[in-house]
Amino acid sequence: MQKYVIRRLLLAVPVLLLSSLIVFGLMRVMPGDALIALMGESGNVGQKELAKLRKDLGLDKPYHEQYMLWLWQMVSLNPGDSIFTNEPISVSLKKAIPVTLELAALAMILGITIAVPIGVLSATRQDTTADYAGRVVAVSGLSIPDFWLATLVITFSAIWVHWIPPIGYVSFWDSPWRNLQQFLLPAAVLGYRLAAATMRMTRSTVLETLREDYVRTAWAKGLAGRIVVYKHALKNALIPVVTIIGGQLGTLLAGTFVIEQIFALPGMGRLTVEAILYRDYPVVQTNVMLVAAILVTLNLIVDLTYAWLDPRIRYQ
Amino acid sequence: MATVPLRVPFEEPAGTTINRAHALWLTMKRKPLGAVSAALLVVLVLTAISADVLAPYDPLATQPEIRLSAPSRAHPFGTDDIGRDVLSRIIYGSRISLWVGLLAVGIGTAAGMVIGLLCGYCEGRLDLIVQRVMDAIQAIPGLVLALAIVSVLKPSTTNAMLAIAIVIIPGNSRIVRGAVLSAKQNRYVEAAQALGCRHPRIITTHILPNVTAPILVIASIWLGNAILIEATLSFLGVGTQPPTPSWGLMLSSTGRAFMEQAPWLAIFPGLAISLAVLGFNLFGDTLRDAWDPKLRRQG
Numbered sequence: 001m002q003k004y005v006i007r008r009l010l011l012a013v014p015v016l017l018l019s020s021l022i023v024f025g026l027m028r029v030m031p032g033d034a035l036i037a038l039m040g041e042s043g044n045v046g047q048k049e050l051a052k053l054r055k056d057l058g059l060d061k062p063y064h065e066q067y068m069l070w071l072w073q074m075v076s077l078n079p080g081d082s083i084f085t086n087e088p089i090s091v092s093l094k095k096a097i098p099v100t101l102e103l104a105a106l107a108m109i110l111g112i113t114i115a116v117p118i119g120v121l122s123a124t125r126q127d128t129t130a131d132y133a134g135r136v137v138a139v140s141g142l143s144i145p146d147f148w149l150a151t152l153v154i155t156f157s158a159i160w161v162h163w164i165p166p167i168g169y170v171s172f173w174d175s176p177w178r179n180l181q182q183f184l185l186p187a188a189v190l191g192y193r194l195a196a197a198t199m200r201m202t203r204s205t206v207l208e209t210l211r212e213d214y215v216r217t218a219w220a221k222g223l224a225g226r227i228v229v230y231k232h233a234l235k236n237a238l239i240p241v242v243t244i245i246g247g248q249l250g251t252l253l254a255g256t257f258v259i260e261q262i263f264a265l266p267g268m269g270r271l272t273v274e275a276i277l278y279r280d281y282p283v284v285q286t287n288v289m290l291v292a293a294i295l296v297t298l299n300l301i302v303d304l305t306y307a308w309l310d311p312r313i314r315y316q
Numbered sequence: 317m318a319t320v321p322l323r324v325p326f327e328e329p330a331g332t333t334i335n336r337a338h339a340l341w342l343t344m345k346r347k348p349l350g351a352v353s354a355a356l357l358v359v360l361v362l363t364a365i366s367a368d369v370l371a372p373y374d375p376l377a378t379q380p381e382i383r384l385s386a387p388s389r390a391h392p393f394g395t396d397d398i399g400r401d402v403l404s405r406i407i408y409g410s411r412i413s414l415w416v417g418l419l420a421v422g423i424g425t426a427a428g429m430v431i432g433l434l435c436g437y438c439e440g441r442l443d444l445i446v447q448r449v450m451d452a453i454q455a456i457p458g459l460v461l462a463l464a465i466v467s468v469l470k471p472s473t474t475n476a477m478l479a480i481a482i483v484i485i486p487g488n489s490r491i492v493r494g495a496v497l498s499a500k501q502n503r504y505v506e507a508a509q510a511l512g513c514r515h516p517r518i519i520t521t522h523i524l525p526n527v528t529a530p531i532l533v534i535a536s537i538w539l540g541n542a543i544l545i546e547a548t549l550s551f552l553g554v555g556t557q558p559p560t561p562s563w564g565l566m567l568s569s570t571g572r573a574f575m576e577q578a579p580w581l582a583i584f585p586g587l588a589i590s591l592a593v594l595g596f597n598l599f600g601d602t603l604r605d606a607w608d609p610k611l612r613r614q615g
Binding site for chain 2: 014015016017018019021022023026027029139140142143144145147148151152154155156158159250251253254255257258261262272273275276277279281284285288291292295296
């Protein structure tokens with residue numbers, strides 16, 4: 001297992017380096033450059049001020065130097081300042097990351113808690129009304145845009161229940177109840193999409209596993225249905241489910257970008273979208289790179305979990 | 317003692333080839349949802365093509381005196397905050413969604429196919445380097461990458477389409493590469509190589525026909541995703557710009573602002589996006605079942 005962990009860690013490094021090159025290159029092919037775009041909007045800014053700002057931001061250096069500098073800043077957790085607010089990006093991220101992580105973690109917990117039991121129910125009651133209902137819920141989850149679902153959830157909870165999530169972010173440690181009120185709806189909306197994909201996978205893998213010989217043996221021994229399904233079948237059926245959850249992590253992180261906008265949560269997604277609209281490229285490149293790093297790390301964890309669950313993987 | 321009937325595996329007689337259209341038809345007959353999805357897509361395409369004829373009003377014409385009117389016989393989906401007919405805007409919006417989806421998937425699939433064919437056929441160092449680049453692109457979530465690309469270019473429908481195309485390339489190239497690697501194992505490819513056929517000829521006449529099924533299946537599934545990403549980008553304000561009618565933009569510009577006063581502004585565009593995406597998702601599933609069941613786990 002140790003060898004496998006080291007190999008996977010070593011493979012993640014070049015991927016991250018290449019991703020950083022792509023993000024950096026992307027920001028440099030901007031027609032004109034970000035400063036001209038920014039200054040053009042603010043009006044009368046002289047060439048001198050522009051040159052000074054360019055020097056301050058290190059944009060007058062050759063590209064390879066700029067890249068190495070940025071890489072060093074990223075590694076030393078000091079990715080520079082925002083062009084727009086002048087605030088250090090690390091300070092903004094320190095406030096934004098916990099919001100996004102809380103939203104994603106809650107969405108994941110809600111999604112998996114709903115998906116696995118419904119997937120199992122759907123498989124054990126194949127072709128019954130419960131199964132059809134489960135499948136409709138799953139297919140809808142993959143087709144309904146989360147921003148539409150979020151808009152509808154807010155609209156109808158405001159019209160029917162006269163309630164909307166409290167505005168103005170409060171951290172969990174300051175007021176757990178108010179924090180949960182703020183996060184429950186967005187996490188449920190975000191978790192629905194994850195639940196849909198997981199539900200479909202759980203159903204099909206449990207169906208496959210229920211037809212295995214060892215499950216038939218368990219039935220033949222006269223074991224109770226619950227023990228056969230949950231102790232024998234589900235354990236093996238969950239291995240591919242872990243993979244599908246891993247594959248959904250990117251969608252989940254991207255989903256936070258949209259959901260945070262709608263529910264006014266000051267997370268990384270909101271920070272990035274605002275930076276994009278203001279063309280604040282240091283913030284955009286740092287945040288995109290950070291999302292890539294988080295995703296690569298999470299995928300690494302999923303792969304390691306997979307290898308832990310299924311010993312055949314680590315000996316390949 | 318009970319006798320257990322032996323199941324004799326069914327083998328197709330040699331030389332029998334099932335026509336793809338026929339295989340699709342058989343799958344649709346077996347799974348009515350496939351037929352429903354095909355019907356949905358036909359309606360979508362016809363709506364987009366004949367928007368000029370179908371739309372009861374000009375989608376850009378404003379009538380402030382009937383602003384925020386509820387659905388009625390004259391305006392079945394109501395009117396927006398400046399009195400534009402929502403139904404007409406949704407009908408014209410189908411053009412944007414379909415156009416962006418088809419072009420983005422077309423470009424992304426073509427580029428992914430060329431990269432996948434080259435990597436799978438040549439293997440070696442080229443394959444290693446290109447596939448690591450694809451890994452690096454895939455490390456960034458699709459929507460986030462599309463957002464970054466649009467921020468570099470400029471918010472517009474064309475740039476959103478280009479961004480979606482770039483997002484599609486890595487996944488497609490990987491599927492094509494896998495299919496090429498497997499097709500290369502066939503004896504007839506070895507025979508063609510032994511006969512001294514040139515590489516472009518081997519690729520185009522012997523390998524390409526084997527990878528068209530997975531390409532078409534993945535493209536159909538991507539069409540739904542492309543429509544969803546375009547709607548999301550427009551919703552966030554970095555895709556299609558006003559006053560062009562786009563479903564995502566309609567939701568963000570008026571749908572959210574007047575959601576309590578005029579919920580129809582949020583309901584109908586969202587429904588249109590969901591039905592279009594559902595249609596492509598279900599049709600993609602049907603194509604996969606009909607042409608390439610091996611892709612089920614990958615897709």
